[in-house]
């Protein structure tokens with residue numbers, strides 16, 4: 001059976017999933033896996049469709065030095081032990097810059113363009129690109145598709161896309177891109193089945209995971225996001241501060257003598273829930289901790305989600321539904337309840353039992369704004385995009401062939 005491999009590569013790990021293309025055209029998840037500990041103690045783990053462990057193997061560090069080598073090892077394992085030889089690979093790429101409003105087939109020139117966005121996402125983009133480059137070199141005929149976290153937001157109006165900076169900076173790419181686009185696109189694609197009555201209306205989606213953001217959807221399209229030029233803006237996250245007066249950055253440079261590299265490390269790894277609590281970047285751990293600093297970090301997160309919901313409601317000129325997704329949004333009734341109570345002025349009223357049960361609809365029947373929990377699936381979104389680009393390619397080829 002034809003399969004599609006989906007990858008999500010980071011600095012020290014690469015996650016992968018395999019989807020089988022069923023005869024009816026549906027995509028069925030067959031394998032979930034990851035190689036983590038790259039650069040320290042590499043370990044390949046994977047589970048099958050029924051969550052049974054398929055492999056759990058560690059490697060010498062010098063055998064698996066980088067992300068590209070890790071993915072090659074996972075690919076060899078899939079081929080040799082599971083007889084899985086994918087017909088295409090879909091890659092998650094965090095930044096598509098101003099150029100890409102949809103996924104694209106990976107070529108040398110596409111890679112060259114995407115390298116220009118490394119400074120915009122220094123902790124993600126280089127690792128996203130490395131496996132694509134090495135696969136292009138070793139298996140040039142295997143179709144690869146780059147799917148961007150920014151693409152879904154490229155339809156924003158000029159008002160939403162600009163900073164109040166000289167336009168020359170906008171022209172060179174300093175724009176409010178927004179991220180988590182594959183997650184929002186998946187949610188937008190699921191809403192017509194989950195909640196058809198609001199799918200085309202004004203919906204605020206809160207993607208609350210280690211990385212967190214919110215998106216305003218209208219007619220299933222993104223019109224505003226809490227994230228901007230990089231993934232540092234908007235909501236506080238596990239280790240990132242969210243919205244910050246740039247004056248703080250100036251202060252850290254002038255008074256604390258921080259270099260660009262130190263600042264980058266500080267803003268991406270030491271702030272957010274971790275910095276505020278001094279305890280953990282993990283929401284579950286904070287909720288289980290009785291230290292008042294943990295409770296304060298949780299309250300702060302909830303407060304900022306409420307503030308940002310107000311901003312998105314203004315962008316939409318009203319709200320017809322609210323959706324929770326990602327690790328915290330899908331799994332924490334307590335955080336959802338705390339956020340919902342901050343949104344009561346907007347007309348949100350939760351059904352406590354439905355919320356505690358993690359049901360799909362968690363608002364009361366008389367809530368003016370219905371509230372839903374919709375699990376996200378960025379990997380399935382990537383697999384769908386990869387398949388549709390493959391099919392477009394074959395249609396284009398067959399129509400070219402028919403042209404006299």
Ligand code: ADP
Nearest residue numbers: 209210211281282283284285326327328331332
């Ligand atoms: P990412 O994909 O950005 O790494 P996830 O979407 O997996 O992140 O979300 C991870 C976050 O979700 C962590 O802060 C984790 O503590 C939180 N989380 C997961 N389950 C729960 C839960 N039951 N209660 C509270 N927080 C949870």
